Amino acid sequence: MFDKIDNLSSQTRILIAVLLALAFFVPYSYFYKPQMNENNATQATTREMQNVAPIQQVDSGKITQDTARVSNPNHATLATIESKNFTYKIDRLGRIAEVALKEKKYQKDSTPLMLFSEDIANPSNPKILEIRFSDSLLNQKAFNVPYSANLNTLEIKDKPQSITLIQELGEVKIEKVLTFYPNGYYEAKIKIPQNYTYFVSPGMRPSVENDSYVFKGVIVKESDNTITTIEDGDAQGQSNYANASILAAVDRYYATLIFDKSNNLNVTILSNPSENPMPFVSAEGELQLKGYIGPKDYRLLETIDPNLTDVVEYGIITFFAKPLFLLLDKLYNLCGNWGWAIILLTLIVRVVLYPLTYKGMVSMQKLKDLAPKMKELQQKYKGEPQKLQAHMMELYKKHGANPMGGCLPLLLQMPVFFAIYRVLFNAIELKGAAWLLWINDLSVMDPYFILPILMGGTMYLQQHLTPTAFNDPMQEKIFKFLPLIFTIFFVTFPSGLVLYWFVNNIFSIIQQLLINKALERKKAREIAEHKHKDD
Incomplete structure (x- = not known):
């Protein structure tokens, strides 16, 4: 059992979270x-x-x-x-x-x-x-x-x-x-x-x-x-x-x-x-x-x-979705455009969720760094699951890594994303609301599919910036197709909702770049300190 847990690499955890999100959105909306x-x-x-x-x-x-x-x-x-x-x-x-x-x-x-x-x-x-x-x-x-x-x-x-x-x-x-x-x-x-x-x-x-x-x-x-x-x-x-x-x-x-x-x-x-x-x-x-x-x-x-x-x-999540709509409404009164209000709402959500996201990204980076040692242990104790489990736990403990640390923060964010989904999908205020040149109505699908394509492209870019350590080739192949799956899935969704997801990807990319640089600087300091001790 534990060797399966060991295979929960950083990207696999994202894969699980995304698939759970899909499993949450589609059946709930259809069968609720x-x-x-x-x-x-x-x-x-x-x-x-x-x-x-x-x-x-x-x-x-x-x-x-x-x-x-x-x-x-x-x-x-x-x-x-x-x-x-x-x-x-x-x-x-x-x-x-x-x-x-x-x-x-x-x-x-x-x-x-x-x-x-x-x-x-x-x-x-x-x-x-x-x-x-x-x-x-x-x-x-x-x-x-x-x-x-x-x-x-x-x-x-x-x-x-x-x-x-x-x-x-x-x-x-x-x-x-x-x-x-x-x-x-x-x-x-x-x-x-x-x-x-x-x-x-x-x-x-x-x-x-x-x-x-x-x-x-x-x-x-x-x-x-x-x-x-x-x-x-x-x-x-x-x-x-x-x-x-x-x-x-x-x-x-x-x-x-x-x-x-x-x-x-x-x-x-x-x-x-x-x-x-x-x-x-x-x-x-x-x-x-x-x-x-x-x-x-x-x-x-x-x-x-x-x-x-x-x-x-808004369904069972009304208690949370309603305050989000009121916040969106205040942002609209501030900027006078529902499209820009959605972008400001996305920024606020990213800021509020930053501590969770940061912990998840740091955990994924640690697991990526440990991937070579994990593979060595898997080869060394192949066919001995109990010994493998003990040594893997020791490895995680030594380096302060949590095999589920990258997945849990993402799962905790899902209610927020779903509440925003419900708000944007049900808000008649977006009816006839224009944004930029080609979006004349944020309540209907993008007529030229520009936003869904941009959303899929930014999701693909985010994948390449996120720490990866796949052990299962099949999971890796499935994960690579997720941007395409999401693009097709969002084509018919209201453009206001797709705008939120696209902007959320942009902020995630910026945040990932900043965290990657911070982790690189931290790693460089640790290497420098080790060299100084050796000298």
Whole structure:
């Protein structure tokens, strides 16, 4: 066993760390499934919810209703809300059925970005501010009778504007007063007779970002600040969360949400046939809601309500990634460019991690110097593993070397690198952010592959500067291909993330050169001292 440990040369340790990094990045990003909170307390619901027909029954009727309403005129637009930054269309069932973002950095092919698309496979999916009743007959009627509006068009400039929607269902009258603000924030006052239990939805998640590397689904923030996430494909049956403060449906960059500072949201999550979560808030009588539709821009959400910044989700490493983003944001405010802010962040991280990196590099240099003596011992005690182990331990002890000393610091740095990866991969602030001449958007891949190639080249150069002492030819061959593997792996990654890795390589090369020179000077002094003693 020990002869295998002996073969953990300096470069082999880097190889292990890099391969572990790959093993950490790819499977985590692809397979990570946020865990649902199964606490019985979060499954509790109000007494009123327990005494009404289950919402699944409503949903069953709703699926049939939706199927029948493919050509229903109630899908037509009742009112249009126009702003400099967005366009909302309210359909004749009183729902915000379409949302288009008009800001240039969010546009797709020079046209406004549509946040939602019709899910033909799941016609029961709710739209924004859709109301469903626990009474199945009333619910069916509500999906057949159109609303009326006091305005057909509403233009929002600097001040909020309101629109009133009314639906007459015989003895039951529904009134929605919706107030829209220029930044995507809205307020909804819903009036329904007290003796009817109903459910209001913030809508399904935006359908813009659909790749498998990001979280897509529903986020619930409960009164004890617990964050519960239900990812697409993971919703099972019905889940209830009493006294929540946020109910959000999100993809990588965008969100539609309802929130309440007083923690008065009684949340119900259903699953559709694809097992994607369908979010609702239950109520009786008058209900006042606050909501938001738009990008998960940290500072924008903070201006609406600091509590909403929890919608920007980084997975299990959020506790560490969030402070890193705030640091990146401060650096952006300092230099005015996200690309240069990433470079400054990289420099700060390198400085903070310098003690660990220095120890690792010194340890690798010591092991490189001991490589000839290690080979002599391996030849001398070939077939005698116990004697080899004893003499190798003595050699390490004599020269103050640690066979794992070069690997451990690298492994300790991995959480930092992964947190930065999560920050740069999820930051919509990089959307449309330019850097230098050819990078017009740090949130997408480099169109000319310049950054990935530079990253691979600097990684190759770093390999040649790092102390090497391979004992296994196969490991050496694999290691030489790592720059190419990383280059291919990073080609499709956001250029902001590749920029970080490239600059990190540059700083590593500079640091390696400085440490190599320091070690050479130290070795020269030691040789001079030995000669002086011999004389």
